[in-house]
Amino acid sequence: xxxxLQEQDRRPWNRVYVLRLGHRPxxxxxxxxxxxxxxxxxxxxxxxxxxxxxxxxxxxLLKIEKSWGRGISYFEMGVNPVEYINKWKRDGGExxxxxxxxxxxxxxxxxxxxxxxxxLVIVGAEKVPRIIYDxxxxxxxxxxxxxxxxxxxxxxxxxxxxGSELYLEYSGARLRIIPEYNGKKVVRCRH
Amino acid sequence: xxxxLQEQDRRPWNRVYVLRLGHRPxxxxxxxxxxxxxxxxxxxxxxxxxxxxxxxxxxxLLKIEKSWGRGISYFEMGVNPVEYINKWKRDGGExxxxxxxxxxxxxxxxxxxxxxxxxLVIVGAEKVPRIIYDxxxxxxxxxxxxxxxxxxxxxxxxxxxxGSELYLEYSGARLRIIPEYNGKKVVRCRH
Numbered sequence: 001x002x003x004x005l006q007e008q009d010r011r012p013w014n015r016v017y018v019l020r021l022g023h024r025p026x027x028x029x030x031x032x033x034x035x036x037x038x039x040x041x042x043x044x045x046x047x048x049x050x051x052x053x054x055x056x057x058x059x060x061l062l063k064i065e066k067s068w069g070r071g072i073s074y075f076e077m078g079v080n081p082v083e084y085i086n087k088w089k090r091d092g093g094e095x096x097x098x099x100x101x102x103x104x105x106x107x108x109x110x111x112x113x114x115x116x117x118x119x120l121v122i123v124g125a126e127k128v129p130r131i132i133y134d135x136x137x138x139x140x141x142x143x144x145x146x147x148x149x150x151x152x153x154x155x156x157x158x159x160x161x162x163g164s165e166l167y168l169e170y171s172g173a174r175l176r177i178i179p180e181y182n183g184k185k186v187v188r189c190r191h
Numbered sequence: 192x193x194x195x196l197q198e199q200d201r202r203p204w205n206r207v208y209v210l211r212l213g214h215r216p217x218x219x220x221x222x223x224x225x226x227x228x229x230x231x232x233x234x235x236x237x238x239x240x241x242x243x244x245x246x247x248x249x250x251x252l253l254k255i256e257k258s259w260g261r262g263i264s265y266f267e268m269g270v271n272p273v274e275y276i277n278k279w280k281r282d283g284g285e286x287x288x289x290x291x292x293x294x295x296x297x298x299x300x301x302x303x304x305x306x307x308x309x310x311l312v313i314v315g316a317e318k319v320p321r322i323i324y325d326x327x328x329x330x331x332x333x334x335x336x337x338x339x340x341x342x343x344x345x346x347x348x349x350x351x352x353x354g355s356e357l358y359l360e361y362s363g364a365r366l367r368i369i370p371e372y373n374g375k376k377v378v379r380c381r382h
Contacts (some may be wrong), residue, residue, distance in 0.1 A: 151345035
């Protein structure tokens with residue numbers, strides 16, 4: 001835990017935001033909820049849903065934050081992704097697009113970790129427009145097999161934070177897990 | 192790549208199977224498909240769906256295997272999970288249940304990697320019956336925040352295979368990706 005905190009202090013960047021593209025309300029609701037929960041649990045501090053507004057998604061995320069603390073400090077929906085990416089870049093931020101067609105994460109992760117630019121991590125659904133590939137500083141593959149944007153985001157953030165994100169707890173949590181070899185132990189936190 | 196293969200040769204176990212619990216056809220179709228694709232992409236060689244039969248899931252997986260090669264050599268649906276787990280244990284295998292209520296993955300992963308027992312990795316949906324906790328050799332938490340069984344499985348397998356699984360290619364693949372900094376390049380394989 002101490003190790004995790006020390007590493008966090010050394011990080012040269014502040015913001016890691018996740019931008020979710022291609023969400024179709026209804027069909028993608030649960031997958032996008034998993035993407036948002038992974039963003040929150042694995043240390044990203046912002047989540048942005050491109051193009052559409054999905055109140056159900058917002059509710060799911062708020063419900064989790066109410067019980068388990070405030071991990072996501074910035075949340076937005078219905079954003080034009082190209083405008084958002086361009087603004088991020090103008091503000092000096094870095095843009096990382098996760099895609100199985102990109103370069104292997106192992107070849108670029110050290111460079112990304114060392115750079116002091118804020119990170120915008122883009123995860124798409126089935127078809128991602130060509131312009132996203134062009135705008136990204138990095139098109140990064142989490143292996144070359146088809147799998148899941150949920151898994152890709154988790155692996156990328158785990159490598160970015162060197163595993164320290166798996167010790168995160170958030171302020172304002174009402175619930176807290178006491179690890180058990182065999183069973184479930186959850187305690188309520190007083191504030 | 193060579194590093195990955197060498198490590199694979201040193202592994203003291205043969206089988207890593209994923210057992211998916213609590214699947215509700217319809218509602219869970221896409222999440223369970225992502226779980227199965229992660230199992231395949233991240234080096235598990237078997238996938239078992241507990242209790243129910245879902246032909247749509249099977250078709251999705253077969254379609255991927257047809258294009259990208261045979262990763263899953265064992266597939267079964269409608270299995271009684273308790274009987275399956277008990278048989279796995281009688282055959283000398285190890286049972287690892289991924290749950291946010293368990294012990295942190297960092298504390299047990301080295302022991303699991305060193306043991307020569309085949310691994311049955313269990314991923315549940317919302318409610319997992321108490322007996323699964325009791326039957327598992329390890330109840331393992333991928334951090335203590337709620338997130339996603341898709342992410343939990345990916346992180347667990349990534350740690351089990353030390354990242355080498357992200358270089359896997361499977362025999363019989365018709366398609367193969369040529370990594371690109373910016374763009375998509377897929378080639379057809381001749382057999």
